[in-house]
Amino acid sequence: MVNRRRNFTLHFYLMSVLVMVALGAVNYLGMEYRARLDLTADKRFTLSEGTERLFDKLTEPITVTYYVDAEPPAKRINLERDVRDKLEELAVSSGGKLEYRVERIANEEAAERKSELEELGIRPTLDVLTTGDDERAEMRGMQGYYSSLVVSYGTSKPKAVNGIVNLVEGADEERQHRVDTLEFDIAYSVLTMRNETQRPSFGSLLARIDSPVQMALFVTGEMPSEYAQIKQTVDDAVGKLVNSNAGEFDFVRTDISARTQESVIQPNPFVPDGDQALIQMNWFANSRQAMIVRGQAVPLEIYTTHLLIRVKSPEGYRDTSLGNFTDAKTVNDVQTKIQDTIWELYRPRTRLGFVLPPHDPMRGQRQPGQPPANGHSPLLSYIQQVLEYETIWVDIKGQKRVPRDLACLIVLEPNLLSERELYEIDRFLVEGGNVVMLVQGWSAKVDLSMMPRDKIRLSKEPSEPHFDEWLKHVGVTVQQDLLLRPNAKLQGYAIAQDQRGQYLELVPGPARLAPVLEPKDLNSSSVFTRGLSAMPLPLVVETSVDAARISELGLEQTELIRLKDDIYKFLPANPAIPDMPISFDLKSPAEVERNPNGEPGEGILAQRLDHDPLVATLLTGEFPSLWVDEKRKIPGWEGDPEETDAPPVSSKGKGNLLVVGTAATLNIDYLRGYPQKEIEPVVIDRGLTFYRNLSEAFIFGEDLVSLRARTGVAPRIVGPVDDQTKMLWFLICIAGAPAILMGLAGMRTFARTREREEYETGLGIREEKGQEKVEEKK
Template identity: 25%
Template structure:
């Protein structure tokens, strides 16, 4: 009897093919999962690479030695405009967690989530005590003005330390949408720099020396910036007469509003420190303004200082001009404008000698910075210095007036209406960043106090960076006259406004001293692409119908095509 051969039916053959295809897909998924576990990569397809962490941030997060927790209080039922900031914070922390792994965790808390008003107010008070102040941010939604009380803060904790992070940055004069965009651009730097403070990487801390001995600002008037510096650096007071050689002892020096001249020996030590790679921050006035004499006599005369630093700065590429700048974009001073009953009536009046600066370069030091406050400032010119790159960091407004020394000063001038036609010296630079290999002022000269000849070419010259701001009061904080406690740098008691002086100085210090390059993250730019609000308002209904109807139509079309294909495939069985 001959064996019979079973011929598989077409249905059985197709079923076997489907099983093989299913098994191949499952195997490919297992293989892909295995490869993904062994080889990590992420793709950022956005034009600005907005989801890509900088190498400095990746290194910082990958080297975390202890758990870090970020508590974000920016959560709740926000309008779409505000939700962008919340979503930006969430996306940034999610990306950071990829590199920080188990050592980085974050949570979001809605401050308004309490069921009762009493519970909500109690939680608000808890946040106030932590130094977290709410912000009333406005935006236009659907043609209506919307205002929302939010807490744009995060608290970073690690190893018993905690730091508050303000998430809403940017210029206050910008439109709300633009300010939110500036805040999103700076999220990576704000969070990464704070994580570095509470969980510092290994290695020696940089050493910062504040020069004394020439009538510089006392510790009480530098208290706020000294405290801020000490979070990342070791800070010392340095007397140039006591320290013969700054090299090897310090990484940067700060010259904070000197009023007495430097000797040639002291200037030589500064020069050798800078030309051998040391960093320096100069906050120097070109003119002396004695406010005590103004308050006593009602008038004073601003005259040039003799600090013996002009030739040093000139060699490095800048010149502080002996003048004062008046700017129509300015701060205020309190003046007696009359008498009410038997009491004087005091009102704040504009004072053009206190410029408010909100024109900045795109440098990482000043990008997306809020306005800064200056007092009795002169302009800075650049001069030829080979191999030195000069960056103007900030300038006055379009309506600026320049008065050469000697300049008469009288507070009663604030009562007068300024004539805009006199303010024709637009956009005067008041701050410069200098970078490169600096040539010694004492080249081809005998060193002061010795008979040793200083050669022209220094074989040990190293690249350096210098910040020069022509306002010695730029880093001076006020002191509360009642309690004697220092106030926050940049805080103006008259307007109850905090300006960004402190932030600029910290950014500049990081730029000068941080070799990891984390400060470069501040240069990150995200392009704002707003919708055409006029077109949107005029064609609102058709777009709504399209957004609702198009997905349903596509789903119905897909179902119809799939049903037709299945019917055609299985009709012959």
């Protein structure tokens, strides 16, 4: 018995020593070699696929410098350690693509280095100093300190990421830049630097292009005297450009006949097979009309100086044709036109192009060369200032084309486009461009200052037949019914006046025109719908999709926004004057037919839909061309007669078409119709988020989609930790190992005692308890 107890005690102490040694070894190895087993549901400690893909594509290393205050606030005492740990993880995971260093800024040198840090874009991080707990906290000042990253890549200007914090209190969850978002912050900075659009010199540009620029010049052999000078100027300019940049061009010159059938279509000397193997020639503007005989649509003879340019960009080959040199008067003018075209083909597609609706006469006379003035006009400058994306107004009529260096072409109210404008957009889409169509089915006069305040004047927006036909050709139809919802915003307003002056007031009444998006309406897996919950959709209509047609074309469809539950369509009392009474209420049984299949009676102004309407959809794939498929003529400009048959697109690509049933999200004509406190933080903020999603998805593509998928991950700390809680967990950790050992020892003692009793019972030394009780009773 004594030996058994001695063996057990010896075994207990031996196990205790071994466990302590094992814990010490694990602790030492953890300090020397950092590793983490990621068991989180969102894999927040694992490098995302988007970041891995981005790092694989990089040709130069990333350098990250962390500038941190040598004496941060007391609650940020572990800030440098947390950031350093995260940077070390990224450096190891990047396979050598990321290098980092930490630079401390002492208090005594902060003033001396202030201008140097400001040049790098570094700004102090501010913390609010409070007293009391969260519920009774009072602000007593601000404390500034440095905590910023400077990310460098290649020759681009370094980018600063300011205000990096670790999570120590609940308010830190709302910070834009945190330790757990560093992966995205760094990767996004590199993405933007990789897509810098600063134009280099022409020689540097040619040196960047992997393969020689391919140029083919097609010229009519014999021309009338009025075209001979243009031909000679283009010939001289192209020859001079090729000869002065030896080895940078693959140049072919071809003399062609003036006969139409022999010259309209020419073989592509650089692409022998496929859709790109043929080129449609352009001809001089006057030659077309001059040679028409007996009403023919195609002249008997044409005269052309046509230049095909093909450039290998980082995304692959891109090409375009220059067939109109009438605005180039000199050799230098022609060379500049060619150089601009080569840059347009090579540069990253980072610009956003906007096509605006026609000019509103109520805004005065339109200035020459300026965008049309209407409710959408401020959107361009607002996006450029707030989102910092390069935006341009695309004047399709003036430029006679859509620029090919656009990341995305956003068309506001495309239902008003001319047929030739739509044809040019069609060519851009078929070539692999990204197009967003924001359709406006209805408009409203919500300013009731000069009108009776008993109704809102509504009107249907016209839709050109060629637009409806074009949409139907790709499998989309825009419905005519105005959609309503009980949670809608946007009401009538008026300018009133009292003794203090003029002021704006919302006209009271339940009538609302902008259904508000709810989380259930959004495709949560799409980058296009991130952060759009609570965004109002003014005067929205349904966009339906023909699934059979989509399948026939081989396109992929992604539903983005589908309004769920309790959606109604507006039934105007007088379709010719579809006004909405201010008193109209979707909750009123006398005005609403809730049975989708019921027959609306007298006085009914809305009926519930029998389905959830789709209002935003994305189509992806190689799109067909309406004019090519149906062998139509190219539409003329501004009433000009039709031209020749639309030629096949020479360089088809995979494009994206996004159709939305409203264009008025940030239309300034409607902003005053929302509650004042919601205009800036809700309406404008969500509207800008929508355009930010469009911009980033189409500029950065799948790389950013993968990065964004993990933006805003759940913080590890959800609130402040007081001293008592810290002490409790400290004691638990200190006493944890002995407590575990004592528990294991107790369990082992109990098990050994049971074994000993069973052993003694088997030998007859100890009787079973039940038998002992029976004998005692006897």
